[in-house]
Amino acid sequence: MIRSFRAFFLSRALREKLLLVGFLGVAVVMWASAYSSRITAFFRAEHNTTVALKDQDYWLTHRAQIESATQKAASQMDPSKTLDPVHLTVVVRQLAGDSGVRINTGRAEPEVSNGQFSINRLPVQVLNTDWHAFAVFYQHLQERAPYLAITELAMQPIPANPSQIMATMTVESFEIRH
Amino acid sequence: MSASPLSFLRAGPPPPKVVLLPDGLFFSRAVPITAGATAAEVASQVELALESSSPFPLAQLYYGWYWTPGAEQAFVFASYRRRFTTEQTAAWADAELVIPASAALFGGAVEPATTLLLNSPEGLTAIHWESPAVPSRVVFRPIDPEASDEQRVQLREELIRGLGGSRTVIDLLVPPAADSGQPDREIVLRSGDFVSRLPVTTAAALDVRDKAELAARRSARQRDIVLWRVVLGCAAALCLFLLGEFALLGGNAWHKVRLTQLNARAPTVDKIKQSQELATGIDDLLTKRLLPIEMVTAILGTNGERKPADVVVTRIQSGGTLGLYTVVLELQTTNAAQVPVYRAALQKLPECDSVNLDVLPSQGVQSKYRLTVTFKPGALKPQPA
Numbered sequence: 012m013i014r015s016f017r018a019f020f021l022s023r024a025l026r027e028k029l030l031l032v033g034f035l036g037v038a039v040v041m042w043a044s045a046y047s048s049r050i051t052a053f054f055r056a057e058h059n060t061t062v063a064l065k066d067q068d069y070w071l072t073h074r075a076q077i078e079s080a081t082q083k084a085a086s087q088m089d090p091s092k093t094l095d096p097v098h099l100t101v102v103v104r105q106l107a108g109d110s111g112v113r114i115n116t117g118r119a120e121p122e123v124s125n126g127q128f129s130i131n132r133l134p135v136q137v138l139n140t141d142w143h144a145f146a147v148f149y150q151h152l153q154e155r156a157p158y159l160a161i162t163e164l165a166m167q168p169i170p171a172n173p174s175q176i177m178a179t180m181t182v183e184s185f186e187i188r189h
Numbered sequence: 190m191s192a193s194p195l196s197f198l199r200a201g202p203p204p205p206k207v208v209l210l211p212d213g214l215f216f217s218r219a220v221p222i223t224a225g226a227t228a229a230e231v232a233s234q235v236e237l238a239l240e241s242s243s244p245f246p247l248a249q250l251y252y253g254w255y256w257t258p259g260a261e262q263a264f265v266f267a268s269y270r271r272r273f274t275t276e277q278t279a280a281w282a283d284a285e286l287v288i289p290a291s292a293a294l295f296g297g298a299v300e301p302a303t304t305l306l307l308n309s310p311e312g313l314t315a316i317h318w319e320s321p322a323v324p325s326r327v328v329f330r331p332i333d334p335e336a337s338d339e340q341r342v343q344l345r346e347e348l349i350r351g352l353g354g355s356r357t358v359i360d361l362l363v364p365p366a367a368d369s370g371q372p373d374r375e376i377v378l379r380s381g382d383f384v385s386r387l388p389v390t391t392a393a394a395l396d397v398r399d400k401a402e403l404a405a406r407r408s409a410r411q412r413d414i415v416l417w418r419v420v421l422g423c424a425a426a427l428c429l430f431l432l433g434e435f436a437l438l439g440g441n442a443w444h445k446v447r448l449t450q451l452n453a454r455a456p457t458v459d460k461i462k463q464s465q466e467l468a469t470g471i472d473d474l475l476t477k478r479l480l481p482i483e484m485v486t487a488i489l490g491t492n493g494e495r496k497p498a499d500v501v502v503t504r505i506q507s508g509g510t511l512g513l514y515t516v517v518l519e520l521q522t523t524n525a526a527q528v529p530v531y532r533a534a535l536q537k538l539p540e541c542d543s544v545n546l547d548v549l550p551s552q553g554v555q556s557k558y559r560l561t562v563t564f565k566p567g568a569l570k571p572q573p574a
Contacts, residue, residue, distance in 0.1 A: 013421075014201060014202045015201055015202050017202065017417055018202030018203060019202075020413075020416075020417055020420060021410075021413050021414075021417065025409075025413075028413065028416050028420075029416070031420060032416050032419050032420055032423070035419075035420060035423035035424065035427070036419075036423060038423070038427060039423050039426045039427060039430075042427065042430045043426070043430065046430055046433055046434070046437075049437060050433070050437060053437060053440055053441065053444070056444060057440070057444055057447075060444065060447050060448060060451060061447075063451055064447065064450070064451055066458075067451065067454050067455075067458045070458045070461045070462060070465075071454065071457070071458065071461070073461075074457075074461050077461055077464050077465045077468065078461070078464050080464075080465075080468045081464040081465075081467050081468040081471070084467070084468045084471035084472055084475070085467075085471055087471070087475055088471065088475075122470075123463055123466045123467050123470055124463065124467075125460055125463045125464050125467055128467050128471070129467075130466075130467065130470045130471075130474075146482065149482050150572065153478070153571055153572075156474070156478055156571075157474040157475045157478075158474075160473075160474050160478060160479065161479050161481065161508065162479055162508050162509065163479075163507070163508035163509040164479070164481040164505075164506070164507050164508055165504065165505065165506040165507075166504075166505050167503060167504040167505065168502070168503070173501075181508070181509070183470075183474070185470070185471060185474055
C-alpha cells in the first residue's frame with residue numbers, strides 16, 4: 012500500500028508535492044501544539060488527583076486512631092460544663108456584666124463540628140473600659156478554662172483617654188451534644 | 190467508471206515507464222574495460238571509445254552502455270540524435286528509462302554462448318553472449334512486413350550462423366515489458382518467460398538520454414525521495430498523535446473514575462479531618478492556653494517598671510495566626526535611643542525565646558516600632574485569681 016502511495020506521490024508535480032508536505036507539516040505542528048497542551052493538562056490534573064487520593068488514603072487509614080483520639084480528648088471534659096453557642100454568649104455577657112465591662116458580642120457559631128462535638132467561636136468587642144475592670148473580666152474568663160478560652164486578643168488605649176482601653180477578642184467554647 | 194481507491198491500493202504501484210527504441214537505429218559494439226575499473230572510469234573509457242569509433246561527436250549522440258562490476262568489457266550502443274524527432278524525444282520526458290529494445294534483455298540470466306532472438310514487427314534482433322556477464326554482439330535485421338514464414342526462418346538461421354558458436358538459442362516473440370518490482374533497486378523486464386533484471390546503477394548507464402539531463406533527473410529524484418520521507422514522517426507523527434488521542438481518551442475515562450472515587454470519599458474524609466481538628470482543639474483547650482495579659486505583664490512589668498517611661502504602647506495583639514506564645518506590641522516614643530535598650534533588656538528575660546524589633550513609618554518627632562516577643566512554651570503561668 013505504501014508503495015502505491017509512494018508511486019502516486021512521486022508521479023505528482025513538484026508544486027503538488029510541496030503543497031502536500033506543507034499541509035502535512037502544518038497539520039503536525041498544529042496537532043502537536045494542541046496535543047501537548049491537552050496532555051500537559053491531563054498529567055497536571057492526574058497528579059493533583061493522585062495527591063488528593065493519597066491524602067484521603069492517609070486520613071482513611073488513620074480514621075479509627077483519630078476518632079479514638081477525639082473521643083479520648085472529649086472524655087476529659089465534663090459534658091455538663093460545656094457550652095453551646097447560646098450558652099457561650101450568655102456566659103460571656105454575664106462575666107462581663109459581673110466585671111463592670113461593657114461588651115458587644117457577635118454571632119456565636121461552631122468553628123469545627125463533627126455533629127457530636129463542636130468548638131464554638133464568639134467574637135467580642137470590649138468598649139471603652141478601664142484596665143482594672145478589663146483585667147477582672149479576663150480573670151473570670153480564664154477561670155472558666157478549659158470550657159472557655161480566649162484565642163485572640165487585640166487591645167489599644169483610647170487616644171483621648173489613655174487610662175481606658177478598647178479591645179477585640181475571640182472566645183471559644185467546647186460543646187458536647189447529647 | 191473510475192477505479193475505486195481500494196483497487197488503486199490493491200493494484201500496487203504501476204510498473205516504471207520504459208521507452209524501448211528500435212534496435213535498428215543504434216550501432217553497437219563491445220569495448221574492452223581495464224580490470225578493476227570503477228563505474229566512473231568505465232563511463233570515461235566508454236565515451237573515449239565512442240568518440241574514436243563514431244563519425245559524430247558525443248554531443249550529437251544518444252548513447253548508453255551495459256557493464257556489470259568486474260566485467261572486462263562493456264557493451265556500448267549509440268545513435269545519431271537527429272534520427273529521433275522532437276515529438277519522439279518529448280515523449281521520453283516522464284519515462285523512467287529510455288533504451289534500445291535489445292538492451293532491455295541484457296540483464297537476463299544466460300549461459301555462455303547463448304543467443305537471444307527478439308522478434309519485432311520491424312525485424313529480428315539477435316543478442317549473443319560469449320560469456321554470461323556482458324553481451325558480445327547485437328545484430329538487427331529488418332524484415333519486410335509481407336515476408337513469408339519461410340523467409341523469416343531463413344533470416345533467423347542466417348543470423349545464428351553469422352554470430353557463430355551458439356549453444357543455446359532462445360526465441361522471444363513478445364517485446365520486453367517492465368514489471369512493477371522495486372524500482373528503487375532494480376528494473377525488471379519480461380519477455381515471455383525470459384526475465385531481465387537491471388540494477389538501477391546499471392539501468393542508469395543504459396539510458397540513452399542526454400547525460401546532463403539524466404544527472405538533473407537523478408538529483409530531482411533524490412529531492413523527491415527526501416520529500417516523500419518527510420511526508421512519511423509527518424504521516425507517522427499524525428498516526429502517533431491519533432494513537433495519543435485514543436490514549437488520552439482512555440486516560441480521561443480513567444481519570445473520571447478516580448475523580449468519582451475522590452468525590453465519593455470526600456465527605457467521609459472531611460469528617461475525619463474535623464475529628465482531627467476537634468481532637469487538636471480539645472487538646473489545646475485542655476493543655477495550652479493563650480495568656481495575653483500574662484505575656485504583656487512580663488514585657489511591661491507588673492507596674493510597668495520594665496518599660497522606659499518615654500515609650501508608649503499603642504496596640505497589643507496576640508493569638509490567632511501569631512500562635513499561643515507570641516505577642517506583638519506597637520510602640521511609640523520621642524526618645525528612639527531607648528527602644529533598642531528596652532529590646533536588649535527583654536532578650537535577657539529567661540522566659541523570652543526571641544525578641545524582634547521592626548521600625549514602622551513615622552511622622553514628626555514620634556518614632557514607631559513593632560516589637561514581636563515570643564515566649565518559651567510553658568514559661569508563663571496563668572495569673573492567680
